[in-house]
Amino acid sequence: MSLQLGTRPPALTLPSTKGEPLDLAALRGRKVVLFIYPKDDTQSCTREALDFNALLPEFEAAGTTVIGISPDPLAKHFKFKEKHGLALTLASDEETRVLRAWGVWVEKSMYGRRFMGAERTTLLLDQDGRLARLWRKVRVPGHAQEVLEAARSL
DSSP states (O other): OOOOOOOOOOOEEEEEETSOEEEEEGGHHHHHEEESSSOOTTTTHHHHHHHHHHTTHHHHHEEEEEEEEEEEEEHHHHHHHHHHHHEEEEEEEEOOOOOOHOEEEEEEEETTTEEEOOOEEEEEEEEEEEEEEEOOOOOOOTHHHHHHHHHHHH
């Protein structure tokens, strides 16, 4: 399935660093940014998490919750958060069922080797839980700021 603007993404319930399962339906009434990234503690993923984290107060002022999702285990997310002083919530999709349902678990290639992985993607959901904006194959520099501006404009 691919994500379609104006529709609600398939349900999401994942373990999170918040200490309780992340339930997308429970976040209705707020705008939500879900940034999907391949792996904790890699250069681009760390930069992306730090950029979103730095803008958390501005996202909060815009009535927007920010959550990072990757296939890394929850224990690795906790270490990643601690190492980089991240305040944002991270969710773990180790079984990749959400990533697959959303069409962001894709074949990749690096150094001639093919493998499956998470495509760096960001979803912006409106207060009703509908997909308002979608960024696929994200380039990290300036991205968090662009998403913030989009959230403010909703």
